[in-house]
Amino acid sequence: MGLLQLLKGQFLCHLLIFYVFLVSGLLVNLLQLCTLPLWALNRQLARRINCRLGYCISSQMVALLEWWSGTECTLYTDPESYPRYGKENAIVILNHNFEIDFLCGWTFCERFGVLGTSKVMAKKELAYVPLIGWMWYFQEIVFCKRKWEEDRRTVAKSLQNLRDYPENFWFLLFCEGTRFTEKKHKISMEVAESKGLPKLKHHLLPRTKGFCVTVQNLRGTVTAVYDSTLNFRNKETPTLRGVLSGKKYHADLYVRRIPLDSVPEDEAECAAWLHKLYQEKDTFQEGYTQTGRFPGPVVNLPRQPWALLNWLFWAVLVLGPLILLLLQLLQTGSTLTVLCSLAVCIAVSGAVHWMIGQTEINRASSYGNKQAPLNNN
């Protein structure tokens, strides 16, 4: 094992990386808060500024994946669609099977220059996650409670707000609404059976309402749906802890560009369209498990240096004062101050564990663990 690989596994390195993330993230959140008065004066400028501020946070996690863990992300797609990626507004549909699927999504956003503007329909609980959840508030992320009666108005309103967004954006939907577990899969297949739908082997049954309301509200703003299917080589089940420890994974993403015009306007037809799409996704996943690859050619998509440069900028900015403080502590610090510093380290590492825990499937919500009553309206 090389020295660098050994270092990547050290707790102290993780603590330093998280320290940079935490302090720079709080600074960015503060700057975002300062843009509040600007929203009333020049909304489009406030949005552009918040895209860039948000990028400062999310790209640190991308840098962790691309540069620290060295994870490779391969794109399978039609070369004719490829030039349009990043140059139009799109709805992205992604399977929700992996703890770092969102991070791979962000990495592709970074490579197509839309990381700062990337959007998602996220569960409301994530709005309270420090740094990322707070950043999302200023990036106009669409939050849902996963209770349609409450969501139908709020989600539509948030989507309407995106209609005059000043930069190209990708809007991500995990239509399954929750991460894949065997139990949730079994229950959702019972629902599929009761609805007369074919069973899926690799996906939960998609919830169609979020997709249909997105299409309704973003028609005319968004030009395409990017149907994206993600898997990892060697049957790996990657984790954020693995990434932080420098473990290298290899992600494969198959993307099909579907013009939005071909998605039906009628709600029932739109729902049926989505179910059919998931049946196709399921065959792609089955093909991947059999052959280790997706259909379609591979497009070369090298990583960009910007995420790393952003991280280095923040590291220099916030690690300098920390080092000075530690030196002063060693020279003059009383036992009490040294103990207090230790307590701060323990608190910071506790915060890392809590935040990483948000991404862990074994701590997933109970949503989808039982059949919601069948809806007839």
Ligand SMILES: CC/C=C\C/C=C\C/C=C\C/C=C\C/C=C\C/C=C\CCC(=O)SCCNC(=O)CCNC(=O)[C@H](O)C(C)(C)COP(=O)(O)OP(=O)(O)OC[C@H]1O[C@@H](n2cnc3c(N)ncnc32)[C@H](O)[C@@H]1OP(=O)(O)O
């Ligand atoms: C070129 C490169 C291309 C791509 C790169 C890839 C990606 C990059 C793009 C962008 C990146 C951006 C950001 C990424 C960063 C971070 C993201 C991180 C996390 C966020 C993820 C989440 O939080 S996921 C959870 C929240 N989101 C959702 O839930 C969305 C999907 N859900 C819906 O659409 C729902 O409909 C709803 C939320 C709008 C409403 O929820 P509710 O529960 O009320 O649902 P329904 O009314 O739909 O449910 C009832 C219907 O479902 C049937 N039913 C009942 N039980 C079940 C069951 N167990 N399983 C399945 N279905 C069930 C029931 O019968 C009802 O059926 P109907 O026919 O009546 O609809």
Ligand SMILES: CCCCCCCCCCCCCCCCCC(=O)OC[C@@H](O)COP(=O)(O)O
């Ligand atoms: C650069 C340095 C970084 C150091 C490590 C810091 C760790 C920071 C972790 C940030 C965590 C942010 C959470 C983001 C998104 C989690 C996405 C996710 O997967 O959500 C789950 C929901 O979709 C469904 O929920 P369930 O119903 O399955 O429950």
